[in-house]
Each structure stands twice: as C-alpha cells, then as structure tokens.
C-alpha cells in the first residue's frame with residue numbers, strides 16, 4: 415500500500431484546523447487536512463432541512479480581535495449586527511437577561527427575598543471562592559443563586575455548582591450593584607448589560623460563511639475518520655484503511671479521543687488524566703414553523719426544570735436567509751453527560767412544555783429534527799487544569815500540537831478556536 419506523505423497533517427476541518435492550514439499556507443508550508451465529515455466547519459457548520467438552515471448550536475460573532483474580524487468580513491461582507499437583548503423564562507414569566515438586574519416581572523415576595531439576600535452577602539473581597547457555588551452565593555446572595563444560576567448549572571453544565579471551579583467565568587456573568595438589582599425590581603426599562611454590544615451574523619450562508627476564505631484552496635480529504643496515530647512512525651490511519659505520513663501533526667479532535675487512538679499507548683498517568691476530562695454532550699432540536707408566531711427574541715434561556723432545554727435561539731431571526739419566506743425556526747439545546755433521551759422523550763420534555771405555555775403552536779410546526787453532538791462544552795471541574803496539562807505536555811513531547819476548543823480543552827468561542835489554529 416502506498417502511503418501519502420505530507421509535511422503537516424491537520425486533524426479536523428473545523429475553524430481551528432482551517433486556521434492552522436491558513437497559517438501554514440501563508441508560510442508556504444504544505445498541509446493536508448483529514449476530516450471525518452463530508453464538509454468543513456465542525457461546530458461552526460450547519461445543515462439544511464426543506465429550505466431551512468440550522469447552525470450546530472447558537473453561534474454569533476462578537477469578537478474584538480482584528481485579525482479574526484478581517485477574515486470574517488472578507489468571507490462574509492454582508493452581515494447583520496444584532497443588539498443582544500436575550501430573555502429568560504422563569505416560572506412562566508419572560509424576564510430580560512441577565513435576570514439578576516431585571517427582576518421586575520417577579521412577585522413582590524420573591525423580589526424582597528432576593529434583595530434581602532443580596533444585601534446579606536458576604537463581603538466580596540473577604541474570601542476567594544473555592545468553587546462556583548460559593549462564587550454565586552457571594553455575588554448574588556443565596557435566594558437568587560439557588561433559584562437561578564444553580565438551577566441553570568444543572569441544565570447547562572450537568573453538574574452541581576460546587577463541582578465547578580471559577581476561572582472560566584471571566585466576564586460571562588454580569589455582577590450588578592445592589593442599586594442595579596433594586597432598580598431592576600422597580601422597572602422593566604433597564605439598560606442592556608449583556609457582555610457584548612453587538613452580535614454579528616452573516617446575511618447569507620449561516621455562520622459557516624465566516625469560514626469561506628479559510629477553506630478556499632485547502633487540501634482537505636473528507637469522509638475519513640482518523641482512528642490510529644502512530645507517533646513513532648509518524649503515520650495516521652483512518653477507519654477506511656488509508657494511511658498518511660507526516661512530519662508534524664496538528665490535532666483539533668477531542669483530547670480523550672486522540673489519547674485513545676495513540677500508538678504506542680501513552681503512560682498510565684496520561685491515560686488516567688484523559689479519562690478524567692469531562693464535557694457535556696448536546697442535542698440540537700430544530701423546529702421549522704409555517705408562520706411567524708414565535709417569540710421575538712434572538713435567543714432565550716429556560717430556567718424552569720420541567721423543560722429540559724437550557725437555551726433556545728431562532729435561526730430565522732439571526733437571518734431570514736435561514737428559512738423560506740413566511741416561515742420561522744427555532745433550535746432548542748439540551749445538554750447531557752450520561753445516558754441519552756429517546757426522540758419522543760426529548761419532544762415531550764422540550765417542545766411540549768412550550769406548546770402548553772402557548773409560546774409556540776403545534777399547528778404551526780412543519781417538522782422537528784433531532785441531532786446529537788458528542789462534544790459540546792468542556793466542564794471546568796476542579797482537576798481540569800492539572801489533567802489537561804499532563805495530556806498536552808505529553809502530546810507536545812511526541813510531536814503533536816493540539817489546537818481548538820477540544821484540542822486545548824477550553825471554553826473557546828469560534829474566534830479563539832480560530833486563533834488557536836492561526837497561532838501555531
């Protein structure tokens with residue numbers, strides 16, 4: 415069997431893998447990307463059903479990085495600039511996001527409980543919180559922490575808040591003053607405090623359009639699932655029996671999968687560390703509607719636990735190009751880390767509650783499509799930094815550079831995943 419030999423092999427044609435190939439091209443270095451899917455994009459990709467287009471989860475661009483913006487703008491000159499004004503559903507009420515400073519729709523009793531607990535918080539500078547639960551209680555007081563983010567943590571991160579560390583939070587959660595909390599209890603006319611000022615989205619082609627120039631003129635082999643990496647002979651093999659030889663290997667595939675396909679088997683310490691990495695899996699429940707009777711919000715969070723969906727967004731509100739004229743669409747996100755739901759169970763526990771609440775209407779639904787992603791969000795448990803350090807150090811020592819969200823094993827947005835590839 416003849417083995418194709420290339421200077422650089424890149425595993426995965428998501429935004430990180432494409433970014434790496436783009437950077438190597440600029441340095442006049444040859445590269446070959448091996449991708450298991452039939453097209454490029456990875457999580458930034460999309461799929462179409464009866465004239466409707468759905469991204470693989472919500473996806474907007476809010477990057478401040480100049481280099482990424484240039485690539486995205488060149489790829490998609492026509493964009494929508496949405497002002498982020500998401501909402502939340504809590505006890506059947508629509509609450510502006512973030513809930514902590516927009517509590518106006520709540521009962522007077524709940525507002526009083528939240529404000530009182532907010533006032534009783536420990537002094538923020540007194541103690542560095544050991545875990546996310548502590549952080550939430552210190553930031554927001556017990557009642558709000560227990561009824562909002564701690565509940566949401568179970569739906570989104572699939573664990574208890576105490577089991578998470580806190581470095582990943584960054585500016586993701588708004589930390590209002592007591593004055594803002596009280597003001598948000600008195601009026602719905604509060605300023606938008608979302609962490610990004612605009613959410614950009616291609617007018618045509620879905621989020622994947624942003625990757626257009628990255629994928630142009632690249633050598634990509636599609637439909638080849640890499641199953642074995644021989645680090646001594648610098649050879650990879652695919653499930654269809656093809657083999658490729660490399661001088662350097664860049665991998666954007668999830669770390670636990672990569673460790674599982676290495677030959678020779680890595681030291682015990684590395685294998686053990688890879689078994690301890692945790693992430694959520696996720697279902698995308700995509701719904702096409704024949705009318706425009708959907709909520710007017712680009713995306714919304716569901717705090718109520720009788721609906722297992724954590725977040726819903728509207729592809730057709732992101733861009734009308736995502737749905738046929740006169741139609742609209744929603745995609746619901748359900749996370750899980752063990753066991754899977756049946757399709758009918760998913761519909762009963764996600765769409766049905768929305769129908770019962772008269773948020774959507776059964777007679778408007780054209781179709782419901784359910785897809786599953788093995789890797790959605792990396793879980794920041796207390797051992798994540800130690801474990802991923804052990805694994806990435808070992809991979810570096812055998813000449814494998816890991817990139818992207820699941821190669822760096824980090825909570826990277828698409829711009830950060832792209833930069834991880836561009837900066838190899």
Ligand SMILES: Cc1cc2nc3c(=O)[nH]c(=O)nc-3n(C[C@H](O)[C@H](O)[C@H](O)COP(=O)(O)OP(=O)(O)OC[C@H]3O[C@@H](n4cnc5c(N)ncnc54)[C@H](O)[C@@H]3O)c2cc1C
Nearest residue numbers: 426428429430450456457471473474640818819826827828
């Ligand atoms: C729920 C959710 C919402 C998000 N929302 C946003 C957002 O609004 N804005 C934003 O900027 N970012 C968002 N992101 C993050 C963004 O999706 C990622 O940062 C980015 O897509 C990761 O790119 P990647 O190339 O690192 O990984 P991936 O996209 O996972 O690419 C890896 C590629 O490797 C391929 N592959 C895997 N295994 C093999 C194998 N064995 N052989 C060959 N090929 C293989 C896969 O098919 C895939 O194409 C979101 C992510 C999630 C999960």
